Amino acid sequence: MTLLIVIIVLGLVFDFINGFHDAANAIACVVTTKVLSPLKAVIWAASFNFLAFFVAKYIIGEFGIADTISKVVYHEFITLPIILSGLIAAISWNLLTWWLGIPSSSSHTLIGGFAGAAACASGFSVIHTGVVGLIAAFIVLAPVIGLVISTIISTIVLWSFRKMNVHRANRIFKRIQLISSGLFSIGHGLNDSQKVMGIIATAMIATGSIDNVNSMPNWLPLSCFAAIGAGTMVGGWRIIKTMGSKITKITPREGVCADMAGAFTLFITEILKVPVSTTHTITGAIMGVGAVKRLSAVRWGVSIKLVWAWILTIPVSGALAALIYLMFRAFGMC
Numbered sequence: 001m002t003l004l005i006v007i008i009v010l011g012l013v014f015d016f017i018n019g020f021h022d023a024a025n026a027i028a029c030v031v032t033t034k035v036l037s038p039l040k041a042v043i044w045a046a047s048f049n050f051l052a053f054f055v056a057k058y059i060i061g062e063f064g065i066a067d068t069i070s071k072v073v074y075h076e077f078i079t080l081p082i083i084l085s086g087l088i089a090a091i092s093w094n095l096l097t098w099w100l101g102i103p104s105s106s107s108h109t110l111i112g113g114f115a116g117a118a119a120c121a122s123g124f125s126v127i128h129t130g131v132v133g134l135i136a137a138f139i140v141l142a143p144v145i146g147l148v149i150s151t152i153i154s155t156i157v158l159w160s161f162r163k164m165n166v167h168r169a170n171r172i173f174k175r176i177q178l179i180s181s182g183l184f185s186i187g188h189g190l191n192d193s194q195k196v197m198g199i200i201a202t203a204m205i206a207t208g209s210i211d212n213v214n215s216m217p218n219w220l221p222l223s224c225f226a227a228i229g230a231g232t233m234v235g236g237w238r239i240i241k242t243m244g245s246k247i248t249k250i251t252p253r254e255g256v257c258a259d260m261a262g263a264f265t266l267f268i269t270e271i272l273k274v275p276v277s278t279t280h281t282i283t284g285a286i287m288g289v290g291a292v293k294r295l296s297a298v299r300w301g302v303s304i305k306l307v308w309a310w311i312l313t314i315p316v317s318g319a320l321a322a323l324i325y326l327m328f329r330a331f332g333m334c
Contacts, residue, residue: 003080004207010087011200012227017091018106018192019049019231021098022278028286030181030259033252035174044178045185046229052189053225056270063221064273065191067213068131069198070205072111073118077126078206081328083199085120086113089321093313105277107195109317111135114199116318117325135275136314142265142276143284150261150288157257158292173252180259187266188278189228195275197224254289261285 027041036044056063073082090113094106115127161169197220204210210217262282269276 001207003084004203004209007080007083007087007203008200010084010091011196011203012223014087014091014094014106014110015193015196015224015227016231016234017094017098018196019046019228020234021094021106021231022188022192027181028282030177030255033174033177033255035177035181035252035255041181042233044182045188046232048182048185049189049193049229049232050225052186052193053221055186056190056194057221060190060270063194063197063213065194065270065275066198066201066216066221068135068273069111069114069195069275070202070213071128071131072114072135073202074126074128075202075205077118077122078202079121080203080206081325081333082117082121083114083203083206085117085325085328086110086115086321087199088324089113089116089317092320093317105139105279105313106192107275107277108135108139108313110195110199111275112314112317113321115314116321119318120322120325138269138274138276139280139311139314142269142280143287145268146261146265146281146284147288147291149264150257150285151292153261154254154257154289154292157253161253170252173256177252177256177259180256180263183263184259184266184282185232187263187270187281188232189225190270191266191276191278193221193224193228196227197221200224257289258282258285261288 027036027038027045030036030044031038031041035041087110090106090110093109093113111132115132118126197216198213200220201210201213201216204216205212259282262278262285265281265285266276266278
C-alpha cells in the first residue's frame with residue numbers, strides 16, 4: 001500500500017510537471033502576439049485545463065485515453081516497481097528537456113518509461129504492440145494533422161479577410177484568440193490529464209483496489225486535472241520562446257488559426273481515444289500557418305531539431321526506466 005501511495009504522489013507530481021512543461025503549448029501564441037500577459041495567459045489556460053474534467057466526465061462521458069494508456073502493458077505482467085520505474089524515468093526526462101528548453105512530449109515520455117520498465121522485467125512480449133503501435137503512429141500523424149488543419153483554416157481566413165484593414169483585422173483576431181487558446185487548453189487538459197490517470201489506475205488494478213479504469217474513484221480524475229492546471233499556472237517560460245518565435249513569427253490571425261487547428265486535432269484524438277502529444281500537435285499547427293504565409297517563413301532547421309527530440313523521447317525514456325528498474329531489482333525491491 002505504501003508503494004501505491006508513492007506512485008499516486010509521483011503521478012500527480014508528473015502531472016504538475018507536465019502542466020508547466022506543456023504550458024507553452026497552450027499559451028505560446030497568445031503571449032507572443034501580446035493578447036495576454038504571461039501571468040494572465042497561464043491563469044486563463046489553467047482554468048480551461050481544469051474545465052476539461054467536466055467536458056470529459058459529463059459531455060464525453062468517459063476517460064478513453066486513460067483506458068488506452070492502461071493497456072500499453074498486459075495487466076497480468078504489471079507490478080508496482082515497473083510503474084514506479086517508468087514514472088521516475090518520465091519525470092527525469094521531462095525536467096531535463098524543460099531545463100534545455102526542448103518541447104518534447106510528456107505523453108511519449110510516460111509511455112516509453114512504462115513500456116521500457118515492463119520490457120526489462122519480463123521481455124518485450126508483455127507490451128501490447130497494437131496499442132503502442134497506434135500511439136507511435138500518431139507521433140507522425142498528430143503534427144501532420146495539425147499542419148493540414150491549420151493550413152486549411154489559414155487559407156480560408158486569409159481569403160475571407162483579404163480586403164480588411166490589417167490593424168482592424170488584428171484587433172478582431174486578438175479577441176478571437178482568447179476563445180481559440182481556451183479551446184486548445186481544454187484539449188490539452190483532456191489529453192494530458194488522462195495519461196497519468198491511466199498509469200495510476202493501472203497501479204490500482206495491479207493491487208486489486210479497482211477492477212478497471214471505468215471503476216476508478218472520482219478523486220483520481222479530479223486530482224489529475226487539478227495537477228495539470230496547477231502546473232500550467234507555474235508556466236514553461238523556457239519553451240515559450242521556442243514555440244512562439246523560433247519556428248515562425250506569429251500574428252494574432254495566425255495565432256487563432258494555429259490554436260484552432262491544435263484544438264480540433266486534440267478533440268479528434270480524444271474521440272479516437274489515442275493519447276497524443278500536445279507539443280507535436282501545436283508545433284505542426286504553427287508550421288502550417290507559417291507555410292501558408294510562405295515556405296521560407298518556417299525555420300525548418302529548428303523544426304528538424306524538434307523532430308529528433310520527438311524520435312528519441314520513447315527509446316531514451318524507455319532505456320532510463322529499464323536502468324531504474326534494474327537498480328530496484330539489485331536492491332531487492334522487485
